Amino acid sequence: MARRWMGGVVPYVGDTAKLGKLGKWAQTIGNAVDLAKRDPGFAQAVRPALQGVQDAIRAIPQGALDALSATARQHLARIGRQVDEVLGTSTRAPSFIPSRTAPTGAPGGTPLGRRAANEPNADPGFKRGIARENEAADILAGKGYRVEQNPVLTDADRAAHGIEPGKNPDYRIEGRIFDGYSPQTGSVGGVYAGIAAKVEKGQAHRIVLNLGDSPVRPGDIQQALRDHPVQGLQEVIVIDRSGGVHKTFPN
Structure with missing residues (x-):
């Protein structure tokens, strides 16, 4: 039966x-x-x-x-x-289908690659974004994710990951390309729009969302993405204000 x-x-x-x-x-x-x-x-x-x-x-x-x-x-x-x-298999669905990235390293790791660097005369907003970008890499590596910051991508790499020519996403995490996003807005719609813009512009199809400067909750973003799917979005990993990591999309 x-x-x-x-x-x-x-x-x-x-x-x-x-x-x-x-x-x-x-x-x-x-x-x-x-x-x-x-x-x-x-x-x-x-x-x-x-x-x-x-x-x-x-x-x-x-x-x-x-x-x-x-x-x-x-x-x-x-x-x-x-x-x-x-x-008991790893996901074997076609690679374009959204799937969660799992950590394969030991907890307490550190990121590889080039740290995001502040410029001496940068404005406070730029400095804040750089700090959050590095913070996200540290948190994810600490959770066992294999993180490379500012990976050097060839045109072939970009094509394989569906990234527009000339774009330079922030991270390679477990072999997948992610871009970082650290909003300050308290609007769920504003955060959603920021995610959608990165995907639509071909910056990346996977996003690390650091909510360290935003009161928006991971569950609110999850619901927004469920109610209004973003075409081409494959994954969103959220870091909350306490440093917790949430596999928010897909769910």
């Missing part, structure tokens, strides 16, 4: 004409994963069907993937993570 139940997901994931049902099937798979955690027998029975779901995601034509909305991408990412929980 488990195989028949979960097997019904495969044609929906693999048939791009039915991708509107991804939200429903993400919930179905989530329910199955919860049950599999409690029932080893069910986990074993449902494993072949989940493997089929994973294979179906990988087989979706590139043209169809490119045409997906941000919401559909989030659903695919969620399905991929849920399947991984049972299969």
